[in-house]
Amino acid sequence: MEYVLFILININMYIVLAVSLNLIMGYAGLISVSHAAFMGIGAYVTTILMVQFGWSFLLTLPAALLFAAVISAIIAVPSLRVKGDHYIVMSFGIQFILTSLLNNLNITNRAMGFAGIPKPSFFGFAFESNFALLFVSLGFMLVCVLFAARLAHAPFGLILKAIREDENATESLGKNVVFYKVAVFVIGCSLAALTGSFFASIVSFIDPFSFTLDESIFISTLAIIGGSGTIRGSIVGVPLLIAFPEILRFMQVPTTVAGPLRLIFYGLLIILFMRFRPQGIIKEY
Amino acid sequence: MLLELKEIEAGYGKKSVLFGLSMNVKEGQMMALVGPNGAGKTTTLRVIAGQIHPNRGSVLFRGKDISQMMPHLVAQNGVSLVPQGSRVFTSLTVYENLEMGGFQIKDSNEFRESLEGIYRLFPVLEERKSQWAGTLSGGEQQMLAIGRGLMSRPKLLLLDEPSTGLAPKVLHELMKTIVAVKEKMNTSILIVEQNVNEVLKVADEAYVMKLGRIVCYEQCAETLLYDDKLRKAYLS
Numbered sequence: 292m293e294y295v296l297f298i299l300i301n302i303n304m305y306i307v308l309a310v311s312l313n314l315i316m317g318y319a320g321l322i323s324v325s326h327a328a329f330m331g332i333g334a335y336v337t338t339i340l341m342v343q344f345g346w347s348f349l350l351t352l353p354a355a356l357l358f359a360a361v362i363s364a365i366i367a368v369p370s371l372r373v374k375g376d377h378y379i380v381m382s383f384g385i386q387f388i389l390t391s392l393l394n395n396l397n398i399t400n401r402a403m404g405f406a407g408i409p410k411p412s413f414f415g416f417a418f419e420s421n422f423a424l425l426f427v428s429l430g431f432m433l434v435c436v437l438f439a440a441r442l443a444h445a446p447f448g449l450i451l452k453a454i455r456e457d458e459n460a461t462e463s464l465g466k467n468v469v470f471y472k473v474a475v476f477v478i479g480c481s482l483a484a485l486t487g488s489f490f491a492s493i494v495s496f497i498d499p500f501s502f503t504l505d506e507s508i509f510i511s512t513l514a515i516i517g518g519s520g521t522i523r524g525s526i527v528g529v530p531l532l533i534a535f536p537e538i539l540r541f542m543q544v545p546t547t548v549a550g551p552l553r554l555i556f557y558g559l560l561i562i563l564f565m566r567f568r569p570q571g572i573i574k575e576y
Numbered sequence: 577m578l579l580e581l582k583e584i585e586a587g588y589g590k591k592s593v594l595f596g597l598s599m600n601v602k603e604g605q606m607m608a609l610v611g612p613n614g615a616g617k618t619t620t621l622r623v624i625a626g627q628i629h630p631n632r633g634s635v636l637f638r639g640k641d642i643s644q645m646m647p648h649l650v651a652q653n654g655v656s657l658v659p660q661g662s663r664v665f666t667s668l669t670v671y672e673n674l675e676m677g678g679f680q681i682k683d684s685n686e687f688r689e690s691l692e693g694i695y696r697l698f699p700v701l702e703e704r705k706s707q708w709a710g711t712l713s714g715g716e717q718q719m720l721a722i723g724r725g726l727m728s729r730p731k732l733l734l735l736d737e738p739s740t741g742l743a744p745k746v747l748h749e750l751m752k753t754i755v756a757v758k759e760k761m762n763t764s765i766l767i768v769e770q771n772v773n774e775v776l777k778v779a780d781e782a783y784v785m786k787l788g789r790i791v792c793y794e795q796c797a798e799t800l801l802y803d804d805k806l807r808k809a810y811l812s
Contacts, residue, residue: 446675446679449668449672449675449676450676450679452665452667452668453665453668453676455667456663456665456666456667456668457659457663457665459627459647459659460659460663460665461676462627462647462648462651463625463627463647463648463650463651463656463657463658463659463725464648464651464656464676464677464679464724464725464728465648465649465651465652465679465680465728466648466676466679467646467648468648520667575667576667576708
């Protein structure tokens with residue numbers, strides 16, 4: 292039972308990550324491989340504030356949000372002025388720098404990370420059992436998804452798609468393209484940071500290995516296979532992709548084989564999807 | 577004068593394309609800009625739309641210098657560029673494409689009026705309003721691109737080679753509609769076109785460009801068709 296709860300919590304977390312990356316990548320067309328780094332920023336801000344400064348979980352959320360928003364804006368303003376695909380290379384750089392910082396700064400406790408992070412509490416009411424934590428993650432996921440869906444269906448989402456297709460044409464219709472690109476990047480990265488905050492507190496252990504390039508690429512895979520440019524795609528795709536490999540555990544496969552098998556499964560899935568259904572599970576149009 | 581270009585020098589990086597180009601467009605006028613390949617016609621339109629900032633010279637639009645303005649602000653000031661190759665947003669519907677052109681209009685009645693005006697000009701767009709723009713034919717996409725540019729009711733519409741990829745018969749119809757745009761929407765037009773025969777028949781005045789300069793200005797565009805000056809510009 293605990294095991295199933297853990298998977299469900301994981302699914303909720305990954306849905307928010309996939310949906311927020313989808314805003315950046317699927318809607319605005321900014322291919323980004325630094326999403327896990329921003330999740331890491333949120334996780335570490337929350338952890339350090341809770342463990343070392345004794346803040347309550349709820350108070351760390353605005354701090355994590357603000358911190359990630361400022362960092363992503365600092366990165367976005369110069370790099371998103373560049374047109375075309377250069378941004379993907381820049382996001383590689385961002386990911387490497389942030390992973391390296393997490394691994395080497397004293398304040399992030401280097402490669403050891405933090406253990407025993409307090410569970411989330413709201414107004415003095417602490418959520419301790421895994422069952423309660425599932426509802427915390429579910430609530431968080433629903434709020435984020437509703438927010439993202441509103442954004443995507445507002446004129447904002449339409450303008451992002453227009454930018455993805457043709458920046459010059461969008462500009463000549465009177466839209467400030469750089470502003471919209473920076474805005475969606477900051478929003479998406481801030482959502483990822485919030486996910487990191489919840490992740491740290493729910494799992495109560497973090498280290499730099501949870502926020503590496505591999506993880507960033509895995510999140511992009513979730514967004515693409517679910518269906519880029521659709522919020523629904525990420526919601527439908529994530530549970531399938533997270534839950535399906537778990538079947539291996541019930542097939543009496545030894546864990547040493549199950550790990551590599553899982554990766555092979557993902558690799559095959561990506562190849563098959565790109566060959567037979569590049570639009571993902573849910574088509575944008 | 578609606579638009580005045582004075583002694584424009586502009587280019588891409590170190591490579592200059594325009595060498596002291598000057599031209600005027602009057603209110604309510606359809607001005608044709610023709611010339612051989614590489615003359616700098618598209619660059620001229622991009623300078624006016626703010627996508628390229630000139631190194632020297634000024635662009636006066638309704639008396640205001642817009643030469644160093646960001647493209648989206650130029651658009652908000654009433655200049656609308658319809659880029660070459662009918663670049664509609666293929667993953668949006670026809671209606672959403674038009675919506676993209678009209679976001680600046682805050683008043684919903686005004687928006688609806690604008691939309692109805694476009695549908696009257698291009699009835700086919702209303703029939704296909706919920707269709708993906710990518711599924712339209714070439715001519716329909718060009719109509720959508722022009723309609724999208726007109727949604728914000730610009731004072732000046734810049735058309736870059738609307739004939740690209742269109743059948744001759746479709747092009748003829750489109751030219752007639754462009755004249756209707758000028759007359760019904762109270763919009764001045766600056767049109768760059770390779771199909772000199774079609775465009776000079778419907779334009780009011782015309783400039784001929786070559787190698788980054790204006791080489792000829794004609795107050796009655798059609799006379800150019802029977803004139804040697806045009807042939808010289810293309811052939812010599």
